[in-house]
Amino acid sequence: MNELLVIIPCGKSKIWKKAPNRGQVKARNAYTGAPFKVNKEFAEKFADRWMILSARYGFIDPDTLINDYEETFLKPGPNTVKLETLIQQIKDKDLLGFRRIICLGGKAYQERTAKAFGYYGISVEFPTKGMPIGKSMGFIKRYDPFGGH
Numbered sequence: 628m629n630e631l632l633v634i635i636p637c638g639k640s641k642i643w644k645k646a647p648n649r650g651q652v653k654a655r656n657a658y659t660g661a662p663f664k665v666n667k668e669f670a671e672k673f674a675d676r677w678m679i680l681s682a683r684y685g686f687i688d689p690d691t692l693i694n695d696y697e698e699t700f701l702k703p704g705p706n707t708v709k710l711e712t713l714i715q716q717i718k719d720k721d722l723l724g725f726r727r728i729i730c731l732g733g734k735a736y737q738e739r740t741a742k743a744f745g746y747y748g749i750s751v752e753f754p755t756k757g758m759p760i761g762k763s764m765g766f767i768k769r770y771d772p773f774g775g776h
Contacts, residue, residue: 632725633674636732638663643695655689700735713743
């Protein structure tokens with residue numbers, strides 16, 4: 628069994644804003660905002676595996692090639708990923724065999740992640756629950772999920 632899966636939110640700021648003709652890029656390089664960068668650094672440091680939760684694509688591996696999109700969980704539209712899809716992706720992407728799952732990000736990401744993993748009876752940790760974005764970024768920069776210093 629793997630130890631830790633970290634799920635981080637996508638971001639509003641994307642590479643295509645500065646390079647509109649860029650085409651597909653790896654998800655890990657698509658999001659350019661400071662919150663994404665802080666979360667990605669945490670995930671790369673501590674996780675056995677990490678995923679990005681995208682409002683368009685659902686749970687995606689960092690190396691998955693993606694296109695630009697405008698979907699957001701705050702204003703769901705016809706192309707916003709559905710809960711049923713997230714539930715299926717957990718199984719299809721082999722995300723069930725982790726001892727711990729940490730989800731970073733705001734309320735919309737936390738709710739969807741909790742419901743999707745909850746379908747399988749798996750609980751998820753939300754270390755930044757209720758924190759505003761600036762405070763959560765500072766927390767994540769200092770947080771050690773294994774209790775080290």
